[in-house]
Amino acid sequence: MKAKLENLVQTRIPTAHGEFTLHYYSNNLDEKEHIAFVKGDVANKHNVLVRIHSECFTGDVLGSRRCDCGEQLDLALKLINEAGCGVLIYLRQEGRGIGLLKKLQAYNLQDTGFDTVDANIHLGHLADEREYDIAALMIENLGIQSIDLLTNNPNKIDELKKLGVSVNARVPVETRVNTDNEGYLKTKVKKMRHLLSMPKDADK
Numbered sequence: 001m002k003a004k005l006e007n008l009v010q011t012r013i014p015t016a017h018g019e020f021t022l023h024y025y026s027n028n029l030d031e032k033e034h035i036a037f038v039k040g041d042v043a044n045k046h047n048v049l050v051r052i053h054s055e056c057f058t059g060d061v062l063g064s065r066r067c068d069c070g071e072q073l074d075l076a077l078k079l080i081n082e083a084g085c086g087v088l089i090y091l092r093q094e095g096r097g098i099g100l101l102k103k104l105q106a107y108n109l110q111d112t113g114f115d116t117v118d119a120n121i122h123l124g125h126l127a128d129e130r131e132y133d134i135a136a137l138m139i140e141n142l143g144i145q146s147i148d149l150l151t152n153n154p155n156k157i158d159e160l161k162k163l164g165v166s167v168n169a170r171v172p173v174e175t176r177v178n179t180d181n182e183g184y185l186k187t188k189v190k191k192m193r194h195l196l197s198m199p200k201d202a203d204k
Helices: 057-061 069-083 100-110 115-120 133-141 154-162 182-192
Strands: 007-015 018-025 037-038 047-054 086-093 147-152 165-169
Touching: 007 133, 018 069, 018 133, 037 069, 047 069, 057 069, 057 100, 069 086, 069 147, 086 133, 100 115, 115 182, 147 154, 154 165
Parallel strands: 047 086, 047 147, 147 165
Antiparallel strands: 007 018, 018 037, 037 086
């Protein structure tokens, strides 16, 4: 099936990091509510600052310290606002694509000694099942010509390029390491090629 999406609603959202326009998309691949959070005029622009952020209920909403997701979301919005132009794409693919239930089960496995990759595999999943087709279509829909991607994940860059997205540069989006997420972040570096310098938090 050829992927299609439709930009159904755009509405103004004032935030702690300035004012954005939320674009609500429907698509023919899943029934999930993917959105683009847009700052400024991005149409026909090159090297637009873009963050493709995968949903993390525990980190984004509850402020869990087991991951760096919520802090990355906050930092990305801050950087996009400071740039005066950019997009945060929020993809509804919880737990690197395995869903909230399986992610929580993976957390319990991690508490018994599994790392984040081995826990997913033990549950019958891949280490990372995320896809970026819809993100690429959103970028095209918004008229963006090329992007500077806010990411620590080189695989995300590779996947977007395969989908025809022109990635001009990688912009790091690093947060502080704490006692609860240090092992998780080290696994990202060791097994998933993430580019992290691992700055330590005050509680370390």
